[in-house]
Amino acid sequence: MxxxxxxxxxxxxxxxxxxxxxxxxxxxxxxxxxxxxxxxxxxxxxxxxxxxxxxxxDTRLHIRLAPDPDKFAELLTRPKDRSLVVGFMHDLMARATRDRTGYLALLEMRLEATRRPELRASFTRSVRADLEKGIRFHREAGLPGGDETVTVLYLAMLGLLLEHLTLPEALEGVLPGVGVPQGLVERIVKTVVPET
The missing domain is CATH 1.10.10.60 (Homeodomain-like)
Structure with a gap:
């Protein structure tokens, strides 16, 4: 090679x-x-x-879509409450929106992994590693909620990102009355993350 x-x-x-x-x-x-x-x-x-x-x-996408350490450091100067979690989720939305191509490719990787067992194994490991890293980060940062909170938040944000990036102009038509993505981020966090 x-x-x-x-x-x-x-x-x-x-x-x-x-x-x-x-x-x-x-x-x-x-x-x-x-x-x-x-x-x-x-x-x-x-x-x-x-x-x-x-x-x-797969490896490159996890690098491209990773958080900016400086942005995370700035966010971590805030109080460790639900509003900080909102800040992190807004950052996630911003990164995925900025690199829409990268996130769509990541979604394609998910689909391809359903068809290819060898890819499924490696992709599952990388997604699991990312989730475990997120759980560790949540714990170490002292954010409200436990491991289950992070897992449910991950799944909810994954759904929001899927809708936002695949049907951006139709989000209101698909989910009438629920609000724009920024408002949805706040609603998701409020629903999932306990108050401190």
């Missing part, structure tokens, strides 16, 4: 773009080469097969 890390990174990011736009069936080495603007056959020099590319995309 070729060893140029910048080229590999560019190919993985091109794979993210193709996956978000075309879905898993459209994720071919040829499509990745075209998206990256490199000669045909380049991606096949960097990845043994499609599964290797998908695993690299």
């Amino acid at each position: 070729a060893g140029n890390p910048e080229r590999r990174s560019a190919l993985v990011d091109a794979g993210v773009e193709v996956l978000a736009r075309e879905g898993a069936r459209g994720l071919t080495f040829r499509a990745v080469d075209a998206e990256a603007g490199v000669p045909v056959g380049t991606a096949s020099n960097y990845f043994a097969d499609r599964d290797a590319l998908l695993r690299q995309i």
Whole structure:
């Protein structure tokens, strides 16, 4: 396999773009080469097969969608109450909205993992690791609620992000009367996270 890390990174990011736009069936080495603007056959020099590319995309997405440490440090200066959890959830929404392509690719990875047992195993491990990291963070930060609170909050926000990123202009039409995403974030947190 070729060893140029910048080229590999560019190919993985091109794979993210193709996956978000075309879905898993459209994720071919040829499509990745075209998206990256490199000669045909380049991606096949960097990845043994499609599964290797998908695993690299999974890793890259978790990096792209990760919180900004400076933003988290700033948020942690606030009182450790429900309003701080709202701040973290708004940050999550902002990151997913800013990198809509990355988040849509992550959703495509979820769908592809339902069809490919080998991908399902590695993707499940990475999602579980993220959830465990979130639970540890919640505990160590002294935020209200326990592990179950974090798990339910994760599931509720996943649903909101799915609706917001796949049907953004129709959110009010799909969920009439529930409010815009920012208002929904606050309602989710108020419902899930206990008062301190």
